[in-house]
Amino acid sequence: MATSAVEHAAPDAPAAHSKTGVWSWITTVDHKRIGIMYGVSAFVFFMFGGLEALLLRIQLGSADNTFLSPDVYNQLFTMHGTTMIFLGVMPLSAMFFNFMIPLQIGARDVVFPRLNSFSFWMFLVGAIVLNVSFLFNAAPNAGWFGYANLTETQYSPGLNTDFWVIGLMALGVASLAAAVNFFVTIINMRAPGMRLLRMPMFVWMSFITQVLLLLAFPIITVALIFLMADRYFGANFFQPDANGDPMLWQHLFWIFGHPEVYILILPPFGIVSEILPVFSRKPLFGYAAMVFSGAFIAVLGFGVWSHHMFATGMGPIADASFGLLTLLIAIPTGVKIFNWIGTIWGGSLQMKTPMYFALGFIAMFIIGGLSGIMHAAVPADLQQTDTYFVVAHFHYVLFGGSIFALLAGAYYWMPKMFGFMLNERIGKIQFWLMFIGFNITFFPMHFLGLHGMPRRVYTYPEGLGFEFWNLIETAGSMLLGFSFLVFIWNIWLSKRAGVAAPADPWDGATLEWSIPSPPQEFNFAEIPTVHARDPLWEQKRSQGRPLPEPPRVSGEGIHLPNPSVKPLITALGIGVFFTGFLLGSPWPIPASLTINLPVVLIGFAMTAYGILSWAFEPA
Template identity: 50%
Template structure:
């Protein structure tokens, strides 16, 4: 520890420092310094290491479009097969593989990833931030997505692609009917893709909470942010459901468990429950961000703000909330009780209300505005029409009696394509045209772009609208051929012709973009005269996004003069009070290393100066090792899987290794967490440096992560939410199967309470020692902290030992019967979390002993303790479910 009276020599190690305000001139030394700090080194060394959100966003978009082309090619082959009766281009097995991989590709590898690409690129720009909250986690999400996509396609060239449909219903997907590696690859690939989606969603949620520009309160967020935030929150709660379902299917196939085995008490209907608990919210996950694109970009071409911003934002959240309670909408024909049908049918009708709110808002915006008919406007207006068609057909299937007639017909296929393709692709292409000048600095060709729109719009409707008619004529889904006397020949021929027209439009669109990237006219910084923050930067944006942190006073910072908005977003009524304006050219200077400003979750008040990570190879290698784990599991190469898992652990440890706590202070600084206000006295400008004069006596903020200011704390909290959902679905599975089976429960006698009570006491005690360790560190009592953490580690190991002894003494295993499958899976999941927690505690013990923490900087200890407390609380629910519940509701006869 240095003398408090000595100025810090290393800015990265200061505990706190004053915020300063100024300007940075283009081409100045200050701007060159920012570029040196934030630019990724060129060439192959920098390419896999970059954590720049813009590069990652573009990679998401490009990769998703590659998968779109693959899925489109698969669709065209199927349409050739169905264009005429009794065609023999494909065998039934080949057709099954094609329609399965087409669905997997379009739904999981295109629809959400392309929207993640938009949000990755745009979020920091529209929020006034320099990067996402977790740049390395952002890179990891992309690498996992890419490797998961390649993994899912790995068996395709061998003729062993997944062939049970993208919904993968059991028992068709079980080992009895599908013995090859295809379903194993699909199941494990979806779990890997689920990890990518989860870490990306955590990043979006924490970025919204902690990385907004000062003044950007929640009522000033762009609707795109609301859409992606809602989708990310839904992913945290929904993805664990489908990941668990796929993992249990793999366990049934390769370990011999009985979750879906009817002969031993399992229930195939459990698969549908778990799948559609995820599947129906997923529809809105791939729709709401696209709706946000339209809500933000359409008003630009109407020359007015969006009509009904608040209702649209609330409708976005309400749509997802209702979406979580209508999953049985997809199971009306499975024998569900009439009361449940009534409830879920009504809920499926209600969900159309918030969608209607957004639709009327878009129509009112066009009606009351002064539309400018540029290329993006065509796509957004066309989207509104497609949204209505898809929504109306969805409401039709919400009626139970009609759904019974339409289920498994091409009417549902038509609805699915209007919802997941039309409502996604048209906003995406419109958004690409809209933000193309921002990304490339060039404009596209207006005349050719309008031609592309009409080819796509006509081709889409010719391809998919006749499917409604085919469904009403009785054509079932998933048939690979049909007879000439069925009456479906004409509609299928029209559909196939429209599919090729639509494919032509996609190729024309890509050609337009590629040509415009090189030869398009220069765009300027704001060619559309748009109102949001991303258009206040250069085009393309610099690596650091904003030279100074902007301060926002309204929802439309670039339109404030013409709209006359005050700080609350209300029009100026000519009152005496001066209207506050957003400041974009002058703001907080953060240039002592890679730095960003952290703000409070609700009101976006400056709260902390965040030290952002440098470029890193760790996300790439973690993605490689994680993929190797799943590849080894698919091959049942257990040694390789263990080695790859060890590689993951080492990479994570290197990733998270902290810096030693060498804390230095500016003379006279206070570390009590003073919150900053916006300074306005930096008015003089020094052309030699590019800086304005700065105020050294300005407000003081902590530097780096500190307690509740830590982005890692928020990230751990969101991780706990999604992990809690996972254990919730596990307990639901146990209770559902226990209620459905007619067998003795549990079949081997009541569970022994002794080991469960002992382990409960051990875990609760360990939590107490972890809590006491943190208190000791904050009071700088290092030896006592080390001893306390060591006791917590020993207690954790004792828990593992008792659990292993209990497993060994059971007369049954996971493959013996259904109860054994449930018991070992639930306790095994928890055991895995305990082992991870012990490793985390052991690392924390090492770091405490080496002096990496002190009373001011111990956020890693806080985060590790939070995770361990969660693991302990989860055990209470497991103990209640597995050990206590059978004594109350068990059947022993």
């Protein structure tokens, strides 16, 4: 379907393509531009998700509040979870996969540039499908986990769950296409000498993430197909009347869902493992242990799904096995945390903004990790499950973990991506606002949870002792939301100030710092040869001095893949195909036809045209 990036086009293929304008962005196959598009759209969706959270917090700020109706509350908490996971953290990681993996392994692009562009557009289609639901007052409202048989037609008759099913299917296609692409890129596009155990840790953790994506997403796809079959075609997969078992949904969902949480955290692990050595002025402690603990986490990640289901009554043997396996995960995770501390230990710390966020990540992730271990104890979990204690736990790992690390990555890599330095002072102010706001918002949730406040419920009555901490949390969440405005303000101000970023502002260790900021379209004028881990440090050490600023060169004679609109057509085709499932039949007969067949067929034809014309288009 896709042609390799390194394959050269026909000599008569149109070589000159315009480098500016909207069309050049729509048809781009440049991994850096695609990365930026991922980043911008993911940040917009992240802000949506944050806004949803703030509305939820306002509702919970006082007892018996009527700010949101129960139905709107359900829609908002479902969309908050779905958005943050699939449209926030995952594509923010994808931004760094796109921009940084080729640079860090010394490649000119990913292996299949057009497939890469397809992944982005498919992601955007899925994200829009999910969010368009708000315009019809039919946003998904059954939780991000979509437990059957709550999602069956008799309990969720509206379009809400249909939007959710179809949006997630589209996002799954995007993730799988991207995962194949990055998996092959990392295996096959490394610069000479970049052996597997010389790869930067971010590349390693991203690689493991791609494996998780490849193996986990097919399972949620199958679960969604079953749900769709039930809802649209009257199948019996989750219908207790027909002896269908709602537990099957939970098993399939969490066999996907637990690897998914490692999909959310492993790339941030990689980011932090890049930043700590650079700002501690010493190599990563225990490189090999870091690689293998990451791989071990991924393997265990497929064997612990039922710890999300202790309350379903699986029996003591299943509970004990899954509890034990879950405890095991503490070992490789602990290895990582000690190695990070070992990296900082004795280093000459450069307290720049990325370092603040990376250190904040370690502290917050430890708290989230510890409450995670508490959940592994089945009797304790039975008390904690469905309470705010769990909400506290996963916000400490997902926000305190993933988001802190992603911001560390943003402060670390944005000078490379955009060519200007971010304001250090505002960056540190943002860190403290975010750090304090985050802890005020989420730490009291531990108390509320242990006092029995249930999650997913739109309000609580007066007199249960929940008012005080909820009010504090709501205030904290406003501070947390404000810290992101400071982030945007920082970008705007720094861009206006225009302090040009040198190629290597942090005295970095990896190859992305060996080329100008922002990189030229072809990345490397000459493909580097790698002789050691931390190749750029090695190069600087062997020369005994800082390297000169790399010149911007013309890049003439370097073949680049041609821009293409076919990936967009294919993604739109799939989008139209799925839209046909949301529109309903245009004809009254037969009554069993629940989809808009003409739209589905048009979408199918568009997709087929997109794929075939793509296959025959010179790359």
